[in-house]
Amino acid sequence: MPQVKFHYGNGELHEQEVKENSNLVVLAGIKKFPHLKYGCGMGKCTKCKVQILDGAEALAPPNWKEEKMLKEQLEDGYRLCCQLFIQDDIELKQE
Template identity: 45%
Template sequence: MATVIVNDVEMTARPGERILDIARRNSAHIGFVCDGTGFCQTCKVRVLAGAEFLSPPNDREKNWLPDARLQEGWRLGCQASVRGKGPIAVITNAEELRLQAFAAINPPAGSSVATNVSSLITNLTQQSIDQLVGYPWNMLNAIATIGLGRIINPWQSMERFSQWLTDIGKVVEQTLNSPAPAPPSDPLARVRAAAAEVRRASE
């Protein structure tokens, strides 16, 4: 079994298991709409440590994530799978945005609303630009790779759609029931500390 830390929560994973599946099984705060085709990109994660224990980026990730984002450690959770015992530490895009929004509403010591709002807007703007720049070509690639039917109806069956709704409910419940973190000086401090611990453990 491999050790994977998603949003500062330690989880176990089987070799070959995708980050998205690990996160969903543990009700982690992660987006998932397209049932693992890579089309929706809501399951983006940033690998903070242990990238060498994951599969290399595949063509779907390279289509949707610019080289600069791949270099920063961004991956699609539905495509990146465990290839070693780890440890691996990631933060989901959904969680990072949540922490940035929380910091904008309740600024940590030493920061201001304006600075934190600016960081959040910069992040959202950059992600939008990344998508708009590559969208026409990437859409054609997605249709050629996974088919128009999978894009229009990603679940393909009522059973899979029902599981999707169940998993969404678990993630929402877990997220709403999680206590709001005490505002640190850095809203991502807990996650960065977990990643540092992972790096120390793998040395």
């Protein structure tokens, strides 16, 4: 099972194993990632924007929603958490 390391803006680190193909916004909705900020869950608001610190190569390429909302931020490793499905170990940060 993939290991997720999630750095929250308050300095807290949350580490947890998740099932393969998990979406962290869905897990946040059931209190598995309690401090993750998110809004619409559909790639329209960018409240769930995260920076990928490690493991980006295991993610699918950004979809059209991420390209539209994040534009050049994609080059700096930012993604929309609601659009990510975790396949392998990953480390993320959210301000």
